[in-house]
Amino acid sequence: MTIVLAVDTATPAVTAGVVRRTPSGVDVLGERVTVDPRAHAEQLTPNVLGALADAGLRMADLGAVVVGCGPGPFTGLRVGMATGAAYGHALGVPVFGVCSLDAIGVDTTGDVLVVTDARRREVYWARYRDGVRVDGPAVNAPADVPADASAVAGSPQHAALFELPRLEVTQPTASGLVRAADWAREPEPLLPLYLRRPDATPPRARP
Structure with missing residues (x-):
């Protein structure tokens, strides 16, 4: 059994959850989601702490971290991945990156x-x-x-832009993040899936 912190900031949903992973599956113990595309940095840590409180657990109880690595906007991804990596480093636990x-x-x-x-x-x-x-x-x-x-x-x-039946699954969840991780392999360094250059670029030097 492993207690996992799952976070994702690749979409407007700022997701943080605490999940118990067992041989038979996963159980979500606490999850906080805030939909705000401009408040990833402000909402992620409160959501993490809220999910831990809902689960009745402490940060020291975590045995692994799973982070959504996009694709997503540069700023949003940076918040989630930096936060997940920091928790993993501070706690000395593995950090798994997954495609959001x-x-x-x-x-x-x-x-x-x-x-x-x-x-x-x-x-x-x-x-x-x-x-x-x-x-x-x-x-x-x-x-x-x-x-x-x-x-x-x-x-x-x-x-809605596609003429297909729409499913109710709309955003990454803590359960989905944990189940999408490859637990059979050692975690690799986190790599963001930007898929294109960031909107902001350094100004060119004048001749």
Whole structure:
């Protein structure tokens, strides 16, 4: 049995949860989610502490951390990944990075397209077959996304751009993050899935 802290800031949902992982599955002991695309840094730590309080546990009880690594906006991803890495370093526990789209797709069955907001009139997307990713992640305009799936999940606003039945799974969950992690392998260094250059770039030097 392992007590896992799961965090994700790849979407407007600032997710933090405490999950008990056992040989038979996962149990969510506490979870806090705040939907605010401009408050990742302000909301993540309070959500972590709130989830721990809901679970009746302390930070020292954690045995691992799982972090959503995107795809997502540069600033949001940086908040979640830096926070998760800091908890892992301070506690001396492993930190597993997962694709945030996988944390949505793992809760689906059949052939499903998962989409989230990439801004610039684009979407981040991946395809899943019975919860396992078979294509992506990638970023494209909605018209350029292969949409020959049986259903679509993820951001409701962007799922509505596809003429497919919509599933209720809309954002990464603590349970999905933990189940999407590859527990059979040693954790690798966290790598953000930006999929494109950040919006802000350093100014060019004048000649």
